[in-house]
Amino acid sequence: MIESKILLMFFTTSILLGLSPGPDNLFVMTQSAQHGRKAGLLVTLGLCTGLLFHTAAVTFGLAAIFAASAAAFTLFKFAGAGYLLYLAWQAFRAGTMDGSPAVAEKISSAGLYRRGIIMNISNPKVSIFFLAFLPQFADPARGSLPWQLALLGVIFIIATIIVFGAISILAGTLGERFRQSAFAQRVLNRAAAAIFAGLAIKLALAQR
Numbered sequence: 361m362i363e364s365k366i367l368l369m370f371f372t373t374s375i376l377l378g379l380s381p382g383p384d385n386l387f388v389m390t391q392s393a394q395h396g397r398k399a400g401l402l403v404t405l406g407l408c409t410g411l412l413f414h415t416a417a418v419t420f421g422l423a424a425i426f427a428a429s430a431a432a433f434t435l436f437k438f439a440g441a442g443y444l445l446y447l448a449w450q451a452f453r454a455g456t457m458d459g460s461p462a463v464a465e466k467i468s469s470a471g472l473y474r475r476g477i478i479m480n481i482s483n484p485k486v487s488i489f490f491l492a493f494l495p496q497f498a499d500p501a502r503g504s505l506p507w508q509l510a511l512l513g514v515i516f517i518i519a520t521i522i523v524f525g526a527i528s529i530l531a532g533t534l535g536e537r538f539r540q541s542a543f544a545q546r547v548l549n550r551a552a553a554a555i556f557a558g559l560a561i562k563l564a565l566a567q568r
Contacts, residue, residue: 361502361503362497362498362499362502362508362511362512363502366497367497367511367515369497370497370512370515370516371515371518371519374515374516374519374520375519375522375523377519378519378520378522378523378524379523383479383483383559383562384407384479384480384520384524385523385524385527386555386559387403387407387476387479387559388400388403388404388407388524388527388528388531389527389528389531390531390551390552390555390556391403391472391475391552392527392528392529392530392531392532392535393531393532393534393535393552394451394535394549394552395467395472396532396535396536397528397529397531397532397533398469398532399467399472399528399532400524400527400528400529400531400532401525401528401529402469402472402473402476403472403473403475403476403479403528404476404520404521404524404525404528405473405476405521406472406473406474406475406476406477406478406479406480407476407477407479407480407520407524408476408517408520408521408524409473409476409477409480410476410477410478410479410480410481410486411480411486411513411516411517411520412513412517413480413481414480414481414486414487414490414513415490415494415509415510415512415513415514415516415517416510416513417487417490417491418487418490418491418494418495418509418513419506419509419510419513420506437482437483437484437485437564438564439482441560441561441564442560443478443479443482444479444556444557444559444560445556445557445560447475447556448552448553448554448555448556448557448560449553451549451550451552451553451556452549452550452553490513490516494509494512494513494516495509497512498512
């Protein structure tokens with residue numbers, strides 16, 4: 361069993377990683393500002409569901425495929441980049457078709473949750489990050505390595521929910537003022553489109 365002090369160190373590190381600027385928390389912030397606090401929380405739950413996939417990938421050794429196979433890595437990263445470009449196009453069209461606050465209601469809860477899952481799973485760098493990060497806090501001498509990795513993955517997810525949940529509430533509250541204005545809504549949607557496109561380019565250019 362992993363010692364409590366190591367778990368506390370891992371949890372603290374996970375919180376700090378969640379606070380550091382990155383594509384996932386930027387994605388949550390954008391969705392919250394554009395569609396509201398609830399949207400950000402749903403996207404957060406989707407992202408954390410995706411983290412379950414990456415935890416399983418590390419636990420069962422699947423992440424090693426992304427680290428070793430250029431083809432698999434490239435396939436996933438371009439799939440993720442393509443999805444982000446699709447979201448960028450949707451955000452851009454939302455700003456030109458209708459700038460009213462009602463735009464936020466056009467995306468279902470399931471759709472927002474699904475966005476988070478796809479965003480996370482389609483980024484192979486998350487699996488590679490987990491492959492490098494989680495084993496640093498595990499030790500075969502303490503028992504089953506897969507169980508330790510699974511536990512660390514769950515703790516990381518809890519830390520992510522706390523940090524991204526706070527980001528969702530803050531960004532959603534600030535974005536609420538913008539969504540009351542048709543002009544501000546268009547600006548917010550265009551900004552979201554630019555951010556999604558930037559994230560797509562960054563992911564497409566990512567190297568193992």
